[in-house]
Amino acid sequence: MRKIRIATVSYLMEDSVDDRSSTAHTAEFNLNRASKYIEEASAARAHIVCLPETVTTNGVPNSNSKPEVSNAWTLFFQNQARKYSIAVIAPFFVSDGKATYNQASVFNASGNVIGNYRKVQPTGSEARWITPGNEFPIVDLGFAKIGMMICMDIYFPEIARIYAMKGAEILFWPTTTHGPTQSGLEAQLRSRAIDNSLWIVESNLAGYPPYAPYNGRYHPGNARIVDFNGDIIAQTGRRGGLATADVDLDERRTTANVVLIHDPDDTRKDLESLARMDLYSKEYSKIAEHQQRYYNTIAKTK
Numbered sequence: 511m512r513k514i515r516i517a518t519v520s521y522l523m524e525d526s527v528d529d530r531s532s533t534a535h536t537a538e539f540n541l542n543r544a545s546k547y548i549e550e551a552s553a554a555r556a557h558i559v560c561l562p563e564t565v566t567t568n569g570v571p572n573s574n575s576k577p578e579v580s581n582a583w584t585l586f587f588q589n590q591a592r593k594y595s596i597a598v599i600a601p602f603f604v605s606d607g608k609a610t611y612n613q614a615s616v617f618n619a620s621g622n623v624i625g626n627y628r629k630v631q632p633t634g635s636e637a638r639w640i641t642p643g644n645e646f647p648i649v650d651l652g653f654a655k656i657g658m659m660i661c662m663d664i665y666f667p668e669i670a671r672i673y674a675m676k677g678a679e680i681l682f683w684p685t686t687t688h689g690p691t692q693s694g695l696e697a698q699l700r701s702r703a704i705d706n707s708l709w710i711v712e713s714n715l716a717g718y719p720p721y722a723p724y725n726g727r728y729h730p731g732n733a734r735i736v737d738f739n740g741d742i743i744a745q746t747g748r749r750g751g752l753a754t755a756d757v758d759l760d761e762r763r764t765t766a767n768v769v770l771i772h773d774p775d776d777t778r779k780d781l782e783s784l785a786r787m788d789l790y791s792k793e794y795s796k797i798a799e800h801q802q803r804y805y806n807t808i809a810k811t812k
Contacts, residue, residue, distance in 0.1 A: 512759040514653050516680070516709070517556035519547045520716040520733035522750030523569055535569030537576070541586055544600070547752060552594035554754050557619075557653055560599040560713040563661050563684045564612065567603060568715060577603035577610045584615065584623065592621030597651055599713075601660060601684045609641035614658045614684055616649045625649030627658040631666055646672050654679050654759055661685040664698050667705065674706035674781055679759050681706075684713045688721075688728040695730075700740035707763040707777040710736045716750040738763045738777070 521543070524535060544565055551559035566583050567573030578584065587600040601614035612629035628643025629636075646669065649656050657673035657680075664670075664683060673681055681702070687695065703710045716731030731748035735755040744755035763777050 511761075512653065513756055514558070514759065515554070515556045515754055515756050516711055516735055516744075517551035517554060517559040517752055517754045518682075518711050518713045518733040518735060518744075519544075519551075519559065519561050519752060520714055520731040520746035520748075520750050521547070521562045521565065521568070523715050523717055523729050525717075534571070537566050537570055537583075540566050540568060540570070541583070544587075545590055548590045548594055548596065548598060550752050551754070552596045554752065556596060556754055558597040558599070558651065558656075559752075560682045560684055560711055561601065562713040562715055563601045563614075563686045564603060565601055565684075568686060573603075577605040579605045579607070587615065587617050588621040588623065591617035591619060595619045599658065599682050599684065603640075610639060611643060612636065612640050612660055613643075614660055614682070616651070616656070616658075618651060624651070627660070629660040629663060630669065631662045633662050636662075646676065648673070648676050648678055656680045656682060658682045658684070661687055664695075664702065667702065670702040670706045670708065670710075671785070674708055674778075675785060675787070678708060680709045680711060680757075682711045682713075686715050688730045692721075692730060692732075695732075696734075696742075699734065699736050700742075703736045703738055704740040707738045707781060709738060709757055712736075716746070716748065718750060720748040 544561055548559055567576060583602050587598055591598045597619050598617045599614055600617065604611050604613045612632060614627045615623055616625040618624050625647050627647055630643050632640040632642055646657065655677055657678035659669050659681065670681060699710055699712060712734045714731060714733055715729040717727045717729035719727065721727055721730045731746050731750065733753045734745040735743050735753055737743050744753040746753045
């Protein structure tokens, strides 16, 4: 058995900065709050904790123009992981001087950066200034092999399938989304988990009072951990805080009625032996030849 404890964050956001609110987010404010969640996860004896998308700049005015260029945020999370002896997934904007990426970095419990993932599918608004990533890295933490996708990536089932075929055991999904519907997001999470025999972990934003679109509150909370059967085994329930779950990575993944080769249905082995990747890649290549790239179109407007 390989039992580990996973923690994920529903990150509490203050009201937006206007004449009704008293608290403005800054990068320093966000980092201090992130530190508290990391400390809480460590106290709960979690092996890994996931923070939400763009954790350092959420709620910060004009944050799109403030990627990390000095490694200050990286050093901060390195120190936090080392201080609390816990692996940390911290997503934030980074720049290499030529391009800006929406990136999630993985820090092990010793504070070392052991992997980075750059969002492959930026949203339409992001695509005007974010460069999409081109890799799907498997990060080996020693106790688990993990993959990452960010926000809009969940709308592309190919991403989760690629990670499953490459050997990921847990797929982390940091995001800041609220829709288009809450039921739709849940359906996507469950589907990606079932189809690929993966644990999937969501980190999101929360507001206080909780989610209430009729009152202009769109941060849904609901940091969730979904098992390979599509069951939600832990969640924060639309409120700020931490969700934790103990999982056994050696547990036999027996999602029934997926491919029907044997009973019980050992999904992971069937995925590896039956997935017709050659056929799918051939068809995708044909489509790509005629695809009008949105990124190419908007590049002319930069």
